[in-house]
Amino acid sequence: MARALLLLVLMALPLALPAQELQSLLQAHAEEVADPSRSSVDTVLDPLVESGLPAVATFLARWQDREVVRNTGDGLFYYAGGTEGGTVTLLDIATGEAAGEAPADAVEEIRPNGGVRREIAGALVAFQLSDPDIRARRAALAEIARSPDESQIEPLLDSLAGEEDDAIRAEKARLVDILRARFGDDTETRVAAIEGMAGDMSTTVRGALSQILATSAYIDTAEPTGNVARLLRPGTDMTMDEAYARLVNAGLAPPRISPEQVRAALIANIADGSVGGEPVSALSSDAARIRAYEALAAQGLAEPFVTEEELQAAVAAHVFAEVHDEDDPAVTDAARAVLTGIERKVGVNQAADLALDAISLASIYFLAAIGLAITFGVMGVINMAHGEFIMMGAYTGYLVQTVIPDYTLSLIVAVPLAFVVGAAAGIAMERLVIRHLYKRPLETLLATFGVSIALQQLAKVIFGTQARPLTSPAWLNGQLAFNEIVAISYIRVAIFVLALIFFGLLLFILRRTRLGLEVRAVTQNPGMAGSMGIDPGRINMLTFALGSGIAGIAGVAIGLYAQVTSEMGANYIVQSFMTVVVGGVGNIWGTLAGAGLIGVLQKGIEWLNPSNTLAAQTYMILFIILFIQVRPRGIVALKGRAAEA
Amino acid sequence: MSDAVLAPPRRRALPGSTLVFLALLAALVIAVTLLASAGLVSVSMVKLLGRTLCLCLAAIAMDVVWGYTGILSLGHMAFFGLGGYAIGMWLMWARTEVIVAASLASAPIPPTPAEVEAAIGTQIFGVVGTSDIPLVWAFAHSLPLQLALVVLVPGLLALVFGWLAFRSRVTGVYLSILTQAMTLALSLYLFQNDSGLRGNNGLSGLQNIPGFEAAGQAAVSLAFFWGSALALGLGYVLLAWVVSGKMGSVLRAIRDDEARVRFLGYHVESFKLFVFTLTAVVTGIAGALYYPQAGIINPAEIAPIASIYLAVWVAIGGRGRLYGAVIGAALVSLMSSWFTGGLVPDLDLGIYTLVWTDWWLVLLGLSFVAVTLLAPKGIGGLVDLWTDRRAPDRTGDYGPDKGSLRREEGIAREAGE
16 A cells, blocks of 8 residues: 555656646545536536646546546546456546556546536537637537537537637537527527528538427327327328328237238148138139138138228228427427528529539530530541540540659649640541541541540550549649538539630630631631632641540540549540530530530439439430431531531 | 443342352351261350351341441441340240249249249349339230330331431431430440349340250250341341342432432432331341340440441441341451450560450451451452452443442542532
């Protein structure tokens, strides 16, 4: 004992001052700490919270969890460590490190009762709510939202004034409203709190309101009392069978006999090759089985069937209703009104979010299709390898990233390089293949398809089948959030901006430059353009280089948000063709319209049937097939002679 | 000059070539039968040959619609797959029914029809997490009805799609893209679990023919080989008849100048619709014969790439001649299974070893480009070297309008338009 004391003294010597303070604070109210009661615990809690010591939060949490002990030897408080051979390791309350040992019978466990623990929890929340660390405050708020309690209102209100962070202050005010709405003393307070939540789209508010509106099923022979949400009339609000099933669940009626039960009862009662007067071999029809079962029931060997009359009578004798758990109708009415308003607002915002998604998808389609639209429009050539040019651009981005580790810099290098790679591939294909197949568009389609399978397989051989990552720089991570519902990731914003840039750039090139003039001339009439001194071959090559280069850049953009695989081009090629064909060939505005239509359509169908993106694509393609019936030349159709070319 | 234009075009699908083809096909059937009964050809080889004959049948249908009529359909394998699904549903149902009946026979009391149906439902659709039998399986219990569906489903789809497409004058590459969209939509639809056709699991166990379990796979595969050969022979005769005579002339004219044929008073849309639907039905029958030999069908078989390969076979074999399509389909599909099966020794180039399972597709793609560029007549063009050996070389100028007459597919118009 003497040795232990000496050890304790030795251990206590180097203790830091704050720990002394916490220990001395506790010692000042040693009786209230050791044997707390609900009325006396405040006298300890108040000075603890006011002291603002960093160790207080841990102490409160552990006190609440019954981990604090008092060593009767020295009267000090410790956390209990492991017990070994009748000796308890004592941990210092300030540092949590081993501070000595004591025999188990000298250690007195402190066991605060339920009421005290709630008080401690309240103090703990108050402590955390004004914690200088913003993460601790957020955690405390999340904890309150998870298990709301009346005692949390006061500490929340207290901490509200001193809160510096706007978002957390708003969250605190919201929680005060939620808590008041549920635990407020009188109807006026609660209704006022509920109305204070109007227009708030956060999930906590919606959850709290739904909780106030929660109902439970009511089945009885008497009319329901209390705050009735609605009466359920069998036959109109629910089927008779559902009503009877509810009665069975509530134990108010005997269950109906299922075919499986009939079968089991028949099997159990087979005797001498027959059951209930029917031979076993005849039991292959429902009618025979029912006859046999009724015979068994008449003999008392099975439960009788519930007849239709019994069912009707049982249902008619009972009243079905949904009754609010909340007794005050004024509160539920206010909650319903506010929740309806919030849900309407949520709907509007979801539509806005969907529109953002649609625009983002449309800009991806636009990027993927615009190169195709140029080559298809100007040269009348279908380039099935366009998707593989996209893939080449994406792999270029990946290769650049393996060489240049800085993601921002590698992106800056990759974009022009992808253009060069795409353009070079385009020129090579134009010179070697397409040039020889003008006037034979169907054969161009097939020859470029041959190039497409060769390139795709080549990429598979070189890079393998697994997806390669194209990591976006840190400033493109995260999302642009307008409120709880409307948000869009920065990568998608970047793709949208990129699509806008290309749209503007191409519009400028085609409308304002010499090259654009020549391209438009060749589009309309190659022969006439040639006789005016334009070299159609050269224009074709330049156009093809431009379209293919843009495909390369689109590859980098698509690779940033999807993965880079050898098949990524093939995934976009049909959609790109759809975009071009729907929009109208040879027209940048048309491609924009096509991409917009397809993006909006796909997102819209996904919204109607959110679980099934495959179905969305199926219906979209069907729509496009039908759309082509109405406007065979697309939304923006060329007019006049150019249309006949 | 006008005599040359008005003279009846030299027919490519002469009865002579048809007879030669039929004789060669018969010789192949006899040879395979003899070798198989002698044990010199394995069961899997017989199945491979039988499947190849089905692909040849699909290819000649594709040749009629593309090589003769000029409609580059990139969706014909959708009809092939639909035919396979139609027969596969019966095969799977009937076989499951046998299994279920066997397992329920040991129950203490005999099953009711509803119980049998529920057990079949659980057995077939358990894999997609349901036991309800979808509406599309309503006829699956009956072989005659499903056989009718083999013809009706592809036929009706082609009829509706073709009517919509042709009446709005969708032609050329637009039509190709549209047919590609059709097959993509169909395969995406079938990939869903709630399409009722087992989603991406597809239908399996189709090689087990109900009622012929005792016969053994050797006999069954040989029977299917004969069936495929018979279908190819009949299909060849039917399609050769369609593309011969006046009908064939109109079809080739539509290919060469659709507007001019329309101005001459022919109802172009009806001709195209007839050809499109007829070839869809033939392709559907080919699929119905193919998949029992393959054993499994899933939506990936209908993906757009399959239809493009069909076009590749026809192009390599030679468009505008039925035997060309057969040569292309047989050669390329057999070479594909040869190369991708790892049977070809790797080529050691010193610095790099060419593994053919990896490089075969590259070779196919590039050779396809080469054929399109350098030999638009395909392999079948080699036959011309023999038949044209004594013909005078008088190609070229037929009059003021050089673009008007093309005797065969693949000869580009020099100028005009």
